[in-house]
Amino acid sequence: MSDTMKAVVLTRFGGPDAFEVQSLPIASTGSRQVRVRVHATAINPLDYQIRRGDYADYVTLPAVIGHDVSGVVEAVGADVTEFAPGDEVYYTPKIFGGAGSYAEVHVADVDLVGRKPRNLSHVEAASLTLVGGTVWEALISRAGLRVGETILIHGGAGGVGTIAIQVAKAIGARVITTARTHNNDFVRALGADDVVDYADTDYVDAVNAFTGGQGVDVVFDTIGGDTLARSPLVLAPLGRVVSIVDIATPQNLLEAWGRNASYHFVFTRQNRGKLDELTNLVERGLVRPVIGAVLPLDRLAEGHEVLETGSRRGLRGKVAIDVSGEAETMVPPLAAAE
Incomplete structure (x- = not known):
């Protein structure tokens, strides 16, 4: 095996042209780590926020970023018993904690890694890890959504919203979501009971x-x-609000006091447990990733542009990156400006 890999490196903060394809050395594998041949990754809003410099204090340049991996274990550390070479896995690399997933090989702490759902391709699995973990953290760990409750999910046709609708329905909740009229049938097919054209x-x-x-x-x-x-x-009284958005502008929450509302601000924690719960739902046919675009690793910068112009493309779900070269490229066209 070569001791180098192809990676897409963020060389400066800025637009999609801040990325550069480079050959980098492969990191060594620690005693409680696994080395994974990356078959697919995906792009999240977090990624373009990092790229443009929103979190400059947490990222040392040059950097390999990216927060979704689906691939095959190539090697395991001396103290790893959970996995063996050849196992198919998926996970989210530690956020702000080391190298990301925009590369052919990734080395991860074993406690972050889950077994890939058997009924998903690598492109599909890579489109689920960060958004799926975020939804689980928000709806289950923090909001404690229960059978028979009603939830309003903003942005039902987006990468997070598509998974949130399915997870909420799997729990047994009534789902109301916001989406444009042309996405009405789409979000209803995912499980939404009522749709609001915002x-x-x-x-x-x-x-x-x-x-x-x-x-x-x-x-x-x-x-x-x-x-x-x-x-x-x-x-409703004693209702819960869960947000995954960075909010810097002060807002008046007087109405929340009158309803005894609770607020939860979620920064996703990575661990295998949430992935195993999601895998259970996926393999039972209750949750399926939604992919709106697929591009090869060499065109990752274009993938960032696709995600950031998603509303003009009618993008639904995630932008996936096929690292292995096995999937067909799919890019929704950019609509003409009005």
């Missing part, structure tokens, strides 16, 4: 109409803006 309708009015004024038990915020301040207007 461009034409005030979601507060629509949700209160859907629930007969009772409100929802959980609001899942994937969009930011004024969602924290407005969420209490659709919450």
